[in-house]
Amino acid sequence: xxxxxxxxxxxxxxxxxxxxxxxxxxxxxxxxxxxxxxxxxxxxxxxxxxxxxxxxxxxxxxxxxxxxxxxxxxxxxxxxxxxxxxxxxxxxxxxxxxxxxxxxxxxxxxxxxxxxxxxxxxxxxxxxxxxxxxxxxxxxxxxxxxxxxxxxxxxxxxxxxxxxxxxxxxxxxxxxxxxxxxxxxxxxxxxxxxxxxxxxxxxxxxxxxxxxxxxxxxxxxxxxxxxxxxxxxxxxxxxxxxxxxxxxxxxxxxxxxxxxxxxxxxxxxxxxxxxxxxxxxxxxxxxxxxxxxxxxxxxxxxxxxxxxxxxxxxxxxxxxxxxxxxxxxxxxxxxxxxxxxxxxxxxxxxxxxxxxxxxxxxxxxxxxxxxxxxxxxxxxxxxxxxxxxxxxxxxxxxxxxxxxxxxxxxxxxxxxxxxxxxxxxxxxxxxxxxxxxxxxxxxxxxxxxxxxxxxxxxxxxxxxxxxxxxxxxxxxxxxxxxxxxxxxxxxxxxxxxxxxxxxxxxxxxxxxxxxxxxxxxxxxxxxxxxxxxxxxxxxxxxxxxxxxx
Numbered sequence: 001x002x003x004x005x006x007x008x009x010x011x012x013x014x015x016x017x018x019x020x021x022x023x024x025x026x027x028x029x030x031x032x033x034x035x036x037x038x039x040x041x042x043x044x045x046x047x048x049x050x051x052x053x054x055x056x057x058x059x060x061x062x063x064x065x066x067x068x069x070x071x072x073x074x075x076x077x078x079x080x081x082x083x084x085x086x087x088x089x090x091x092x093x094x095x096x097x098x099x100x101x102x103x104x105x106x107x108x109x110x111x112x113x114x115x116x117x118x119x120x121x122x123x124x125x126x127x128x129x130x131x132x133x134x135x136x137x138x139x140x141x142x143x144x145x146x147x148x149x150x151x152x153x154x155x156x157x158x159x160x161x162x163x164x165x166x167x168x169x170x171x172x173x174x175x176x177x178x179x180x181x182x183x184x185x186x187x188x189x190x191x192x193x194x195x196x197x198x199x200x201x202x203x204x205x206x207x208x209x210x211x212x213x214x215x216x217x218x219x220x221x222x223x224x225x226x227x228x229x230x231x232x233x234x235x236x237x238x239x240x241x242x243x244x245x246x247x248x249x250x251x252x253x254x255x256x257x258x259x260x261x262x263x264x265x266x267x268x269x270x271x272x273x274x275x276x277x278x279x280x281x282x283x284x285x286x287x288x289x290x291x292x293x294x295x296x297x298x299x300x301x302x303x304x305x306x307x308x309x310x311x312x313x314x315x316x317x318x319x320x321x322x323x324x325x326x327x328x329x330x331x332x333x334x335x336x337x338x339x340x341x342x343x344x345x346x347x348x349x350x351x352x353x354x355x356x357x358x359x360x361x362x363x364x365x366x367x368x369x370x371x372x373x374x375x376x377x378x379x380x381x382x383x384x385x386x387x388x389x390x391x392x393x394x395x396x397x398x399x400x401x402x403x404x405x406x407x408x409x410x411x412x413x414x415x416x417x418x419x420x421x422x423x424x425x426x427x428x429x430x431x432x433x434x435x436x437x438x439x440x441x442x443x444x445x446x447x448x449x450x451x452x453x454x455x456x457x458x459x460x461x462x463x464x465x466x467x468x469x470x471x472x473x474x475x476x477x478x479x480x481x482x483x484x485x486x487x488x489x490x491x492x493x494x495x496x497x498x499x500x501x502x503x504x505x506x507x508x509x510x511x512x513x514x515x516x517x518x519x520x521x522x523x524x525x526x527x528x529x530x531x532x533x534x535x536x537x538x539x540x541x542x543x544x545x546x547x548x549x
Contacts, residue, residue, distance in 0.1 A: 040258035040259065040260065040261070041258060041259055041260070041261035041270055041272070042203070042204070042256055042257075042258055043256070043257045043258060043259050044075050044076040044077070045073070045074065045075055045076075045256075045257045046073075046074045046075075046076070046254050046255060046256045046257060047071060047072070047073055047074070047254070047255055047257070048071060048072045048074060048084075048208075048252050048253070048254040048255075049069075049070075049071045049252065049253055050069070050070050050071070050072075050088075050208075050210055050250040050251065050252035050253070051067070051068065051069045051070075051250055051251060052067075052068055052210070052248050052249050052250025052251060053065045053066065053067060053068070053248060053249055053250075054066045054067070054068045054090050054091065054092055054246055054247070054248045055246060055247050055248070055249075056092040056093065056094050056106075056221065056222065056244070056245075056246045057244070057245040057246060057247070058094065058219075058221070058222045058244050058245075063093070063094035063095075064093040064094050064095070064103075066090060066091035066092055066093050066105075067090055067091060068088055068089065068090025068091070068248050068250065069088065069089060069090065070086060070087055070088025070089065070090075070110075070250075071086075071087055071088075072084045072085060072086035072087065072114070073085050074116075074254075079121055079122075080117060080118045080119075080121035080122040081115065081116065081117060081118070082115075082116040082118070083113075083114070083115055083116075084112075084113075084114045084115075084116060084136075085111070085112075085113060085114075086110075086111070086112040086113075086114055086140075086192075087109075087110070087111055088109075088110045088112075088248075089107075089108065089109050089110070090107075090108060090248065091105060091106065091107055091108070092105070092106040092108065092144075092221060092222075092246055093105045093106065094222065095151070102148045102149055102150055102151055103148070103149055103151055104146055104147065104148045104149070104222045104223040105146070105147060105149065106144050106145065106146040106147075106221050106222065106223070107144060107145050108142050108143065108144035108221075109142065109143045109144070110140055110141070110142040110143075110190065110192075110214075111140060111141055111142075112138050112139070112140030112190070112192050113138045113139055113140065114136050114137065114138035114192065114194075115136060115137065115138055116134050116135075116136035116196070117134060117135055117136065118132055118133075118134045119132075119133050119134060119135065120132040120133055120134075129200075130199055130200045131197065131198070131199050131200075132197075132198045132199075132200070132206075133195070133196075133197055134195070134196045134197075134198065135193075135194070135195050135196075136192075136193070136194050136195075136196065137191070137192065137193045137194070138191075138192055139189070139190070139191060139192075140189070140190040140191070140192050140214075141187055141188070141189060141190065142187070142188055142190050142214075142216065143186070143187050144186065144188070144220075144221060145186075146220060146221055146222060146223035147223055148223045186218075186220070188216055188217050188218040188220075189216075189217045190214045190215060190216050190217065191214070191215040192212055192213070192214050192215075193212070193213050193215075194210060194211055194212035194213065195210075195211055196208050196209070196210045196211075196252070197209045197210075198252075198254065203256075204255055204256040204257075204258060205253070205254070205255060205256075206252075206253070206254040206256075207251070207252070207253055208251070208252040208253070208254060209249075209250075209251060209252070210248075210249070210250045210251075210252045211247065211248075211249050211250075212247060212248055212250075213245065213246075213247040214245060214246050214247065215243070215245055216243055216244045216245060216246070217243060218243060218244060219242060219243050219244050220244070221244040221246065222244060264277050264278055265277060265278055265279055265280045265281070265287070266280060267280040267281050267282070267287055268283070269281070269283055269286070269287035273286065273287065274286065274287030274288075275287055275288050275299070276288035276289065276297075276298075276299060279298075281297070285297035291304045291305055292304060292305055292306055292307040292308075292314070293307060294307035294308055294309070294314055295310070296308075296310060296313070296314035300313065300314070301313065301314030301315075302314055302315045302324070303315035303316065303324065303326070306325075308324065312324045318331050318332055319331060319332055319333055319334040319335075319339070320334060321334035321335055321336070321339055323335075323338065323339035327339070328340075329349070330349070330351075335349075335350075337349060343356050343357055344356060344357055344358055344359045344360070344366070345359060346359040346360050346361070346362075346366050347362055348360070348362055348365065348366030352365065352366070353365065353366030353367075354366055354367050354376075354378065355367040355368065355376075355377075355378065360376070361376075364376035370383050370384055371383060371384055371385055371386045371387070371393070372386060373386035373387050373388070373393055374389075375387070375389060375392075375393035379392075379393065380392070380393030380394075381393050381394045381403070381405045382394035382395065382403070382404065382405050385404070387403060387404075391403035391405075392405070394406075397410050397411055398410060398411055398412055398413045398414070398420070399413060400412075400413035400414050400415070400420055401416065402414065402415075402416055402419065402420030406419065406420065407419065407420030407421075408420055408421050408427070408549060409421035409422065409474055409475075412474035414474070421474060422474045430475070430547050430549075433468070433472060433475070433547055434546065434547045436468060437465060437468065437545050437546075437547070440461055440464055440465050440468070441461070441465075441542075441543070441544065441545065443458075443461060444541070444542050444543070445458040445461065445462065445503065445542075445543045446458050447499055447502075450495070451498075452495065452498030452499045452501070452502045453502070454502055454503070454506060459506075462503065462506050462507065462510070463510060465507065465545060466506075466507045466510030466511065466512055467510075469507060469512050469516075469517070470510075470511050470512060472547075473513075473516075475516070475547055475548070476515075476516045476517065476518075476547075476548040477512075477516060477517045477518075477545055477546065477547060477548060478517070478518045478519070478520060478545070478546050478548055479500045479501075479503045479504045479507075479517065479518070479519040479520070479543060479544075479545050480500060480519075480520055480521075480522060480543065480544040480545075480546065481495075481496035481497060481498070481499040481500030481501075481503075481519070481520070481521040481522065481543055482496055482521075482522055482523075482524070482526055482527075482528075482540060482541065482542050482543070482544070483495055483496050483523055483524050483540065483541055484524060484527070484531050484536075484537035484538075484540040484541050485524040485527070485531040485537075485540075486531075486537065489523055489524065492523040492524045493521060493522075493523035494521075495521075495523075496521030496522055496523045496524075497519070497520070497521030498521070499521070499543060500519035500520055500521050500543065501519045503519070503543050503545075504517050504518070504519040524540065527540045528540060528542075
């Protein structure tokens, strides 16, 4: 038994060394193997050959180690489970000195049906483990023939029942009492149990160490079957010898079969790895085609017959604006509005935008309508004031049919001939009126010195001016006050404003509507003559009445 344990340890060491060597060589050979087998598909079927040493476990003497060989046909039924039909042949042997000066040799043939559980496949988190540990068991049949031989002559031995009972409490149960010790070839059931260590040398090869233990349903394997006397002196009580057991430790080599995989489209990529199994393609795209050669497979290419970039999912974009050509309304000009340029961002293509640089409305061809009167600014004579189509977009405040844009009297109804002013208030009439006012002011309006009090001598001129203004009820007027440069600017400004207001107030008192006349002072800012002479200063001290447009 000790020899068997030592030998098992030695074989374990040898197998581990072989596995390590296989791993080293595999690292250099694996790329080549991968290249040669990428076109082959693993099948669930494999074959294992093994060879090793047997060890008999019986009730007699020393047990010798003998040789064995075998093979098995295997089928993987699940990820971690394999069924196998195993065939093996070998010898069992051992000395029988407790029974007779002899040894036995048994030739056997065994056939086993085994179920193997790969613990590594079952519990490992990784798919590329090299070392696999498995346990297995099953049922079997063995066919054997056993004989006993004399240790001295190597001849089959003969003895009598008295020889057996006298020397040792063992005896033959079957056979002729003077016949040969042994059994003819017979068959018995067995229960095999085992453990296996397999190392993945390559994709289709495994090197393994296999230990199997057999429980035989017989005690005839050692050519001895009998009872042990419980009371040898009386020879009246016996007990059966236990059933025999044996085991083997073997190195194994397993080859996994491959086959040419199904390739429906004939593109060299197996269907189980082909994303497009019915259409020929390339390995770059896992068996799918790229008809336009743009580097995007047809199954994700929106334009499989036209080359295009990845950014547009394989569709062409000639102008590079991000809109594919078939959806780009301006495929040769980059733009942001359905592929067309729109500089002002108003939603109207530049090519159709009448105002491409100013945001506008679609219904006005891209032009704005600032006053919201329904007339686009380019066609609106008054773009900042709501108007009507009849008046070109301008209002007509006085309703005289002359819009405010050209009405010189926009708040007083007039005629077209007089540019919107009442009859007699045309431009020529206003010029004539201004001349009459200027003539009435030829004699300046007088004031008390350094005050805004009107001199009574000027009442006559002011009365005539008041009567004239009242006749032109549609016109507006302004009174301007001026001084010379005597005194400070502040004093002169205040004095000019006061005198202008005084004249305005006088004219209002004579019947001129308050809203038709205004007053303003300019101080010494608008001289009409030099201020370095008394005559010049006298001309600069004046009041002027003007007709407003």
